[in-house]
Amino acid sequence: MIPEGKVAVISHDAGGAEILSSWIRRNTPDFITVLDGPAKKIFRDKLDDLFEASLSNAVKHSDWVLTGSAWKSYLEYDAIAFSRKKGKRVITFLDHWGNFRERFTRNDVSQFPHEIWVGDKYALEIARKNLPEVAVINQVDNPYFQDIK
Secondary structure (H helix, E strand, O other): OOOOOOEEEEEOOHHHHHHHHHHHHHHOOOEEEEEOOHHHHHHHHHOOOOOEOOHHHHHHOOOEEEEOOOOOOOHHHHHHHHHHHOOOEEEEEOOOOOOOHHHHEEOOEEOOOOEEEEOOHHHHHHHHHHOOOOOEEEEOOOHHHHHHO
8 A cells, every 4th residue: 555645765776766766657646756876867767857855855855755775775775764763654665586685784784664565476475585574565566567568
């Protein structure tokens, strides 16, 4: 279920950016973005009227947070930690089947979202097995796959 209100969408890596930008196009939420790396070009190519902000401003001016995930970048990791500290609900959309645990851990410290979305039954099984700390893990339609069909 999609939370109500304005969403801060936070993305760095290309895979997550493709999914999250497609999710925005299909759901047309009131949103604000925090983008870095390859995500900047992907979002700018797919969406008009982007409003980009700093992480602190995006979280402050949103009701909930939706992130991609990255194995090496700290953007989403920091966003999860900061958003939770500020009392915002955080959902992460995992874009593929690898390194699930590593995406939420830096220097042996883990930061997990409140909820995880995955796009298929295989990812659902892997996430449930490898991320027991996350109470809510849901399979949802992958909006990027819908776009490329």
